[in-house]
Amino acid sequence: MIPDDAKPRLPRGVRLREDKVRERWVLLAPERIVKVNPIAVEILKLCDGSRSLGEIVAGLAARFNADPARVGADVRALLASLAEKRMAEL
Amino acid sequence: MTVAPPEGLLAELTHRCPLACPYCSNPVNLDAPAAEMSTDEWKRIFSEAAALGVLHLHLSGGEPCSRRDLAELTAHAVKVGLYTNLITSGVGLTRDLFERLVAAGLDHVQLSIQGADARQADEIGGYKGGYAKKREVAAWVTAEGLPLTVNAVIHRGNVEDAPRMVDLAVELGARRVEIAHTQYYGWALKNRAKLMPTRVETDRAFAAVEAARERYRGTVVIDHVAPDYHAKYPKACMSGWGRQTLNVTPSGKVLPCHSAEIIPGLEFWNARERPLAEIWRRSPAFQAFRGDDWMQEPCRSCERKAIDFGGCRCQAMALLGDAAACDPICTKSPHHALVLEIAAADSAGPVEGFAPRRYAREPA
Numbered sequence: 237m238i239p240d241d242a243k244p245r246l247p248r249g250v251r252l253r254e255d256k257v258r259e260r261w262v263l264l265a266p267e268r269i270v271k272v273n274p275i276a277v278e279i280l281k282l283c284d285g286s287r288s289l290g291e292i293v294a295g296l297a298a299r300f301n302a303d304p305a306r307v308g309a310d311v312r313a314l315l316a317s318l319a320e321k322r323m324a325e326l
Numbered sequence: 327m328t329v330a331p332p333e334g335l336l337a338e339l340t341h342r343c344p345l346a347c348p349y350c351s352n353p354v355n356l357d358a359p360a361a362e363m364s365t366d367e368w369k370r371i372f373s374e375a376a377a378l379g380v381l382h383l384h385l386s387g388g389e390p391c392s393r394r395d396l397a398e399l400t401a402h403a404v405k406v407g408l409y410t411n412l413i414t415s416g417v418g419l420t421r422d423l424f425e426r427l428v429a430a431g432l433d434h435v436q437l438s439i440q441g442a443d444a445r446q447a448d449e450i451g452g453y454k455g456g457y458a459k460k461r462e463v464a465a466w467v468t469a470e471g472l473p474l475t476v477n478a479v480i481h482r483g484n485v486e487d488a489p490r491m492v493d494l495a496v497e498l499g500a501r502r503v504e505i506a507h508t509q510y511y512g513w514a515l516k517n518r519a520k521l522m523p524t525r526v527e528t529d530r531a532f533a534a535v536e537a538a539r540e541r542y543r544g545t546v547v548i549d550h551v552a553p554d555y556h557a558k559y560p561k562a563c564m565s566g567w568g569r570q571t572l573n574v575t576p577s578g579k580v581l582p583c584h585s586a587e588i589i590p591g592l593e594f595w596n597a598r599e600r601p602l603a604e605i606w607r608r609s610p611a612f613q614a615f616r617g618d619d620w621m622q623e624p625c626r627s628c629e630r631k632a633i634d635f636g637g638c639r640c641q642a643m644a645l646l647g648d649a650a651a652c653d654p655i656c657t658k659s660p661h662h663a664l665v666l667e668i669a670a671a672d673s674a675g676p677v678e679g680f681a682p683r684r685y686a687r688e689p690a
Contacts, residue, residue, distance in 0.1 A: 249434050249473035249501075251409060257331055257379035264409040266434045266473050266502050267549065269333055269381055320544050322473075322501040 238289060238312050242326045245285030250323050252280050265323045279311050283324065289315075329607045329616070331379025334571040335408075336584065337368065339385060339399070341576050342392040344417045346452030346682035347440060349479050349521055350513040352388070353587055356685065357576040365395040367598060369402045371574060374602040376406040383408040388576070388685070391418040397426035404431035411436060413477075416463035417456050424466050435467045436475040436504075441483075442490035450483055452682045461498065468499035475502040480531060480553075481521040482673065483680075488531035492538040496546050503546050505535050507553035511585040511640055513683045520680035522672035528553045555669040559630065560637025560653035567615035567639060572606060580605045582612055585640045589614075589649045615639050620650050624658045 238244075246252060250265045252272065261277045263270040272280065282292045293311055297304040318324035341356035363371075372383065383403050390396055391414055403410050411434045412427065439460055441447030447457040467474045476495035480488050488505055495503035507528070510518050523531070532553065539548045554561065564571055564583045573581040578598040586592060593610040606612060614620065618631055625636040636642075637653020645654050645668075646661055654661040 247473070247501075248471040251433065253407070255379075255381065257377075262381065264381055264433075266411065266436070266475050267382075267504075322544075322547055 238315060238326055240288060240290035240293075242289045243285050243287065244283040244289060244292070244315050244324055244326050246280065246283060246323070247325050252277070263318075263323060265321070268321070268323070270323070275310070276314055279314055283315070285325075289326075330569070332375075332570055332572050332606060333380065334382040334384065335375045335380045336384045336386055336571065336573045337371070338573065338575050338584065339368065339387055339390045339393045339396070341388040341685065343387060343389040343415070343685050344392075344453055345389070345415050345440075345456065346684045347450060347479070348513065348517045348680035348682055349481055349508045350683045351509055351511045351585065353512050353585060354516070356388075361577040362393075363576065363578050363598065365398060367578065368395075368399050371578075371597050371602060372399070372403045372408060373406050374597075376403075376408050378603045378606060381409055382411060384411045384413055386413040389415055389418050391423060397423065397430045400427055400432050401430035404433075409433050414438070414463075415451070415456070416460040417451075417453055419463055421466065424463070424470075428470055428472070432472065434473045434475065435463075436477055437464055437467070438477045438479070439491065439494065440479075442487040442494050446484060446487070452684070464498040464500070473502070474498065474500045475504060476500040477504040477506065479506050479508055480523075481508045482523040482527070483521075485523040485527045485531045489534035489538055492535060492542065492546070492548060496542060500546055502549065504549045504551065506551035507532075509551070509554060511588075511644070513681075515644060517680045518668075519672040519675055522555065522669060523553070524673040525556055525669065527673075528556050554641070554655050555665050557655055558657050560634050560641070560655040562634040563638035563641075563653075566635040568606075568612040569616070569635075572602075572612075580609065580611075582615070583640065586611060588640055589643050615650070622650055622652065624656075624660075625652045628658065 252263055255262045261272040263272055293304055293308045297307045315324050319326055340362055400410055410432050412432055413436045415438050437460055439447060440451040444457040448454050464474055476498060478491040491505060492503055508514055508521050535550055568582050573584045574597055578596045579594045580597050581594060592614055595605045595609040621636055625631050637655055639649045641653050642651040643649040652659040654665050
């Protein structure tokens with residue numbers, strides 16, 4: 237499990253950007269275009285290497301008035317799947 | 327029919343290339359330097375591509391580093407919001423140019439390797455010192471923190487080393503490796519009888535690379551391009567004709583795929599003369615095999631037609647002389663036996679004596 241003090245970030249060459257033509261957000265990586273849902277966009281915007289996973293989860297749970305355990309599970313699942321594809325660093 | 331916007335554009339900036347790989351899949355007739363588009367023409371095309379919905383821009387060739395304006399073109403592509411991928415042999419990429427590309431905002435470098443060691447790689451690429459140069463370029467890329475993809479083409483001369491190419495990619499610090507069995511188009515089709523591995527060699531190499539996938543999970547992403555002639559189903563070529571990507575040649579011709587010119591009767595429009603959006607939506611070449619109205623049986627009623635789109639039009643053309651036929655790679659094709667015969671016959675001969683491709687020696 238990804239620890240609370242991990243400071244996730246998107247590595248060089250992975251870009252989160254708005255795809256205005258298709259009205260959605262995408263992660264652009266080498267030979268990959270990953271559609272990103274609105275919740276994941278909010279998570280990934282916080283993954284800049286300066287915040288710990290614990291801070292990210294606490295911030296999102298407070299902002300969306302959600303259960304921190306649930307938010308934590310969602311954030312970890314997203315980051316683990318991206319890390320396996322070398323699209324996030326922990 | 328509503329046409330969804332393309333996601334990727336392959337810009338063949340030039341056909342010039344210092345290497346001589348026998349499996350080159352570029353067209354047999356190459357564009358001469360004098361026919362290449364200007365810096366401003368390419369910039370306009372990149373702007374139009376971004377507005378049309380293109381996300382990934384592949385800067386390719388030939389060897390894109392042969393273009394003196396490569397950094398300027400990259401900077402423009404980044405400015406208009408495109409994700410920039412440099413597809414290079416590394417030969418011709420100087421330290422100065424690399425630094426200018428980084429400053430321009432280049433996102434990703436895709437580096438070809440021809441073999442797992444210097445002797446083999448330089449022999450196949452036909453360029454002495456090429457392997458050492460590639461290692462140097464790989465080190466620049468990873469030291470900079472840019473993502474590196476290593477791209478290796480597999481054929482009879484190196485099929486035993488396919489898993490070693492994955493190891494080499496990891497050693498070079500690649501985040502992604504593409505192990506691509508040779509696709510027989512263009513120059514590679516001419517050399518097919520020298521390049522085709524046997525069924526046994528192919529199966530062994532394929533299994534070894536798949537085994538590496540588990541070993542390197544989380545370290546390197548392996549993209550494996552299957553050996554066509556030994557496959558059960560055809561590849562979903564270009565993810566469907568005119569569905570996701572377009573290809574612009576050095577002289578501005580816009581193609582649905584880079585070998586599409588082998589199909590007779592297709593009318594290609596040129597980005598020098600018309601807006602890219604109009605070409606994408608309306609050009610006869612793109613419309614020719616969009617959707618499934620063009621399909622014959624067994625494709626027309628096939629449950630896989632939305633998965634592999636009937637396979638590859640150029641392969642149907644090259645092997646059957648009918649671009650609208652089911653790709654004979656497919657085991658459902660009535661002509662599939664032909665593919666097996668070719669694979670068996672071509673893999674039986676000696677490996678020596680393939681025709682190296684040399685840009686300068688070919689007629690313009």
